[in-house]
Amino acid sequence: MAKVTIKGLTKIYGENTVVNRINLEIPNGMLVSILGPSGCGKTTTLRMIAGFEQPEEGEIYFDEERITDIGVNKRNIGMVFQSYALFPHMTVAQNIAYGLEQRKFSKEKIHEKVQAVLKLVHMEPYADRKPKQLSGGQQQRVALARALVIEPRVLLLDECLSALDKKLRVEMQAELRKILEETGVTTFFVTHDQEEAMTLSDYIVVMNNGLIEQIGTPFEVYERPKNQFVASFLGKANFFKKERHFDNGETDLAEIFAVRPEKITVSKEKNEKSLKVGKVDFITYSGNITTYAIEVEGSQVLAEIQNASANEEIVKGDMVHIGWEQGAQIPLEV
Ligand SMILES: Nc1ncnc2c1ncn2[C@@H]1O[C@H](COP(=O)(O)OP(=O)(O)OP(=O)(O)O)[C@@H](O)[C@H]1O
Ligand SMILES: [Mg+2]
Structure with missing residues (x-):
């Protein structure tokens, strides 16, 4: 749980500046959606926050701590990607326990934490199943549980609901909102679905071509878009x-x-x-x-x-x- 500050963050691949000096300041415990057309730099931004990519320029802070040069493992981040890649040979409980074992928690502590998070995502009855014995939405919850169990300071979700059908997605959105309110973890949520961004977020960041076009509450970006791009990207105009x-x-x-x-x-x-x-x-x-x-x-x-x-x-x-x-x-x- 941390305030996240991003200053002048830039990523360059070859000759392409795919994230171009973006600035963001996200208060502790907020849910921020990043919205924008394919290729605009959303995943790259998350990967820099996670530490998988090094920025060419700029800084990232969690609270007052500068984490720009700190390794992935030391940032204490939870992540769920579109292909949530559960370990197929492990049960639900083992999948969730994995990150805790890496962090050398005691057996008792691990059991306790796994049970608590299973309860949070309503998956207690499924602890001993393998991923292939679960529905898409259930697998998605396990992936979320696995990310949450380490009590991350920041949670990064990249299109994690897009594989689900509309009805399940809407259910999961409500569920996710509730879980995030309970845990209070600062969350970045990447989506293509503007309705999803509107209903879930405290703030929406609209990106285009590596740049941030606008940041605001869902109300602000819909009712008071700054320019033609934002007005037509969010809703019809x-x-x-x-x-x-x-x-x-x-x-x-x-x-x-x-x-x-x-x-x-x-x-x-x-x-x-x-x-x-x-x-x-x-x-x-x-x-x-x-x-x-x-x-x-x-x-x-x-x-x-x-x-x-x-x-x-x-x-x-x-x-x-x-x-x-x-x-x-x-x-x-x-
Ligand atoms: N490792 C890489 N090497 C070179 N170019 C890359 C690399 N990773 C991403 N890019 C390019 O950077 C740009 C931004 O990619 P990114 O994955 O951040 O887009 P995105 O906004 O997440 O798009 P989508 O909505 O399609 O997932 C794209 O033009 C992409 O081709
Ligand atoms: Mg992406």
């Missing part, structure tokens, strides 16, 4: 641009803002919210919401309308009025 026209005929981009699809209103009749007119290109019904793709001034605008009450009958090809509240406009960096 409509972009509206205002151009500036000069006397010499040139134009440039004066202003850009985003409006989330769920903030857009659609109606056949003009009303006090109406701002623009468009033609319905297509309509997608997905149970709880209906999505309207509307062609407005040459671009497509998406509007998501809740199906809580019967919506007005709008069909493909209709001309409609769209609008939004002033507060729904998110100003972005030009």
Whole structure:
């Protein structure tokens, strides 16, 4: 359990700077998700925190202790990767005990700690099974137990839930949140799944091309994304641009803002919210919401309308009025 501070951390492979002077300060006990497209440097960042990779530049601190040059084994880190690689020939209990044996705990102490962590992940009845006799979600819990049993200062989870089906994943997310609250361990969580990041995290770090685009609470990064990349990476967004026209005929981009699809209103009749007119290109019904793709001034605008009450009958090809509240406009960096 530690506060984690990262200063100017950089990793270079050949000519590629894959992590580019990133800075982070994560308070003790927080769960931070790292989100970003494939290849943006998420795993590399975790590997540097773990000590598997040496940074070309920069520092890592756990609390006030500089750990940049300390070996993997001395950092006291728990890790779970996507392929959680349990030892196939060992039972669940032996898998979990392994790290403790390495650390030369007594037999009694090991038994006690293994039992406690099995209880934490609800796997007590499975202690004597081999990994291949377990479901994916159960194996995943064992991997988590193995990482937690050493009482790590920092827990690193790299896409550890992505192999699970949607229902199990959602169950495991809730479970994980509970376990992390109980243990209070500072956790870095890498995922491709933005919904997972939103529901699990205290903070979200959005990375792109080795750089951090934005850090904030899920609310902040969704409601107040800084730029077009963050706005479109987390959820869907409509972009509206205002151009500036000069006397010499040139134009440039004066202003850009985003409006989330769920903030857009659609109606056949003009009303006090109406701002623009468009033609319905297509309509997608997905149970709880209906999505309207509307062609407005040459671009497509998406509007998501809740199906809580019967919506007005709008069909493909209709001309409609769209609008939004002033507060729904998110100003972005030009
Ligand atoms: N050992 C290595 N040698 C050279 N290049 C590497 C090495 N490891 C990673 N890279 C490159 O560094 C970049 C970042 O890789 P990284 O694994 O951190 O991406 P990621 O964000 O975890 O992506 P994904 O979501 O696909 O797992 C990629 O372009 C990758 O090809
Ligand atoms: Mg990765």
